[in-house]
C-alpha cells in the first residue's frame with residue numbers, strides 16, 4: 001500500500017485558507033470534508049469569506065470510515081485538541097496518510113499571541129508540502145502573517161470573526177486591549 005500525501009495550508013485568519021480547501025476538495029470526486037466539532041460557527045459546512053461553502057462533517061475523534069475515501073480535507077485543524085478531540089489528531093492524521101489517504105489540512109500556525117499551535121507546528125514538520133498564506137493587514141493593507149485579538153478574553157481557543165480578530169503585519173501586531 002502506498003503512502004498518501006499531506007499538504008498543510010497555514011497562515012493567520014483572513015488569509016483565505018478555507019477557500020483553498022474548498023477549491024482542493026472540488027478537484028476530487030470522493031472527498032471526506034472534516035471540521036472540528038469545537039468550531040460551531042459554520043455548522044456542518046466549510047465556509048470561505050468569499051461566500052463559497054461545502055458540506056462537512058463535525059468531528060471530535062478520527063472517523064472510522066476515513067479509509068473509504070481517497071482524499072480528506074480538514075479545516076481549522078488547530079482546534080482538533082483535547083478536550084474537544086479524543087486522542088492525538090496529529091498521530092491520527094499521520095496514520096491515515098501512511099494507510100494511503102491524501103490529506104489537505106488548513107489551520108492557524110500561530111495564536112493571537114504569536115505562539116505556535118502545537119498541532120499545526122507538528123503537521124507542518126511532517127507535511128509533504130506546506131503552503132503559507134498571508135492576509136492583508138487591517139491597519140495598512142500590507143501582507144500580514146499574524147492574527148491579533150482586539151480585546152483579551154482569556155481564551156486561546158476561541159472562535160470569532162472580524163468582531164474579535166484582525167490580521168496584522170509585523171509593524172501593527174499588538175497584544176489585545178486589556179491584556
Ligand SMILES: [Zn+2]
Pocket residue numbers: 137138139140141142168169170171172
Ligand atoms: Zn500593517
